[in-house]
Amino acid sequence: MKKNIKDYNLEELKQEFVSISEKPYRAEQVFKWIYEYNVTSFEEMTNLSKELREKLNENYTLKNFSILKKLESKDGTKKYLFDIQDDGNAIETVLMEYKYGKTLCVSSQIGCRMGCKFCASTGIPFIRGLTSGEIVEQVLAVQRDENVRISNIVFMGIGEPLDNYDNVVKAIRILNHPKGLAIGARHISVSTSGIVPKIYDLAKEQIQCTLSVSLHCPNDEKRSELMPVNKIYNIEELIKACKFYIEETGRRVSFEYALAKDNNDNLEDAKELIKLIRGMNCHVNLIPINKIENGKFIKSTNENIIKFRDYLNEHGIVATIRRELGSDIDAACGQLRRQNLYNKVN
Ligand code: SAH
Numbered sequence: 177m178k179k180n181i182k183d184y185n186l187e188e189l190k191q192e193f194v195s196i197s198e199k200p201y202r203a204e205q206v207f208k209w210i211y212e213y214n215v216t217s218f219e220e221m222t223n224l225s226k227e228l229r230e231k232l233n234e235n236y237t238l239k240n241f242s243i244l245k246k247l248e249s250k251d252g253t254k255k256y257l258f259d260i261q262d263d264g265n266a267i268e269t270v271l272m273e274y275k276y277g278k279t280l281c282v283s284s285q286i287g288c289r290m291g292c293k294f295c296a297s298t299g300i301p302f303i304r305g306l307t308s309g310e311i312v313e314q315v316l317a318v319q320r321d322e323n324v325r326i327s328n329i330v331f332m333g334i335g336e337p338l339d340n341y342d343n344v345v346k347a348i349r350i351l352n353h354p355k356g357l358a359i360g361a362r363h364i365s366v367s368t369s370g371i372v373p374k375i376y377d378l379a380k381e382q383i384q385c386t387l388s389v390s391l392h393c394p395n396d397e398k399r400s401e402l403m404p405v406n407k408i409y410n411i412e413e414l415i416k417a418c419k420f421y422i423e424e425t426g427r428r429v430s431f432e433y434a435l436a437k438d439n440n441d442n443l444e445d446a447k448e449l450i451k452l453i454r455g456m457n458c459h460v461n462l463i464p465i466n467k468i469e470n471g472k473f474i475k476s477t478n479e480n481i482i483k484f485r486d487y488l489n490e491h492g493i494v495a496t497i498r499r500e501l502g503s504d505i506d507a508a509c510g511q512l513r514r515q516n517l518y519n520k521v522n
Contacts, residue, residue, distance in 0.1 A: 177262070178237040182210065182309030182316075185350055196235075198228065204355070206232075211356050214316050216240045237261075239309060241317040253502030255512075258317060260286075260310055265303060268334060268512045269314040272501050277327030282314045283512070284344050285335025290369045291404045292390075294434060296468040296506075296513040297334045305340030311347035315357060328363045332388070334512045337366050338374035345378070348385055361385045367432065372409035375417040379424040387421050388430040388461070389414065393440050394448035415452060422457050429458045434465040434509065435476040435484060442480075446487045453493065460488055460495035466508045 184192060186207055190200035202224065209221045218224075218232040241258040244266055248254050254271040270281040287302035288295070314333075315326050329351055331337040337344045348364055350356040361384040368375065369390045378387065391414075393399035399406040406414075418429045431453065435441040449460070462485055464475045476484070481497055488495035502508050 180239045180309040181236045183307050247505040249502040249505045255505050255507035270507045279328040280326045281330050281332045283333030283335050284337040284340050288335050290336045293402045294473045295510040300513050308343045308346035312350050330365045332367045338368045338371040341374050369405045370414045372413050372417045379421040391431045394445050431460045434463040436465040436473040437476045441476040446484050450491045462497045463509050466510050
């Protein structure tokens, strides 16, 4: 099978070129064609000789995704279902518009192993982690389709990014690299359900990306019920790892808290939450829980959500309510599920 040229970082590509008896600066040229000009064929890389272009074409692929489906929400959010080309699998990616720019919500795996009860990505078969090239291609494919520049990336699509650690970190470095997509690390958020050892690893990478932690509950009893990962890494260990991340990177950690009616949305929960994270350099992102098919969780009332937020704010915890985007096209948090499990026949 041809190797995906987007799976290489610049250093690796230079070495690869040396191994096929080409000059390393050719790798720089190819990188520029991919990340600056976003071309979709080696043929278009016109400062390479015809022979080299042919050689690349024979041995490598650019693995451009094709769009199987594109849905547009009333609020301007766009959801893509991409054919990832070689194995009949499809993934979802969501483009959101904010005042400060365009944010892309990327998937990190085909399926997810975490089993969170409230998430639509639970229950679809887990196939594999995406390669770094497949993660980066989500950004390139959307930039080509919409002719825009993506300014922010959130790893909040399908999958658990820290369960595909090496590929995700590699993708972040390529997204961030000045000769890659040059997206500032502070504009890249990694969201995790809480794989504690990998939070330590990420802290040590010195990348400066934002860590978002899907906390959702203030105590182990409730959290273990909703998020099986909590039975392996409990809240105490998780908070300790977050503190390490803050210390090591100097960055504020973001806690995601999806509010479900009569589940985790009363003031007792808020009180426990405050005790847990008081004094940390953090921010709480409140998400009105989104309904999923057969989901038994109901969104908290607006009144409760506001009460919860105000209570946190009054007690010194910075909390904001995440604007709901794309729920009419099942593109909101927790609604991604690799729509219509793609098979080539459909
Ligand atoms: N696996 C990672 C990233 C993917 S989910 C993680 O768990 O963080 C992105 C965010 O959406 C997470 O905070 C997740 O808990 C949240 N989420 C999942 N289902 C949801 C739902 N039904 N409503 C609101 N948020 C949800």
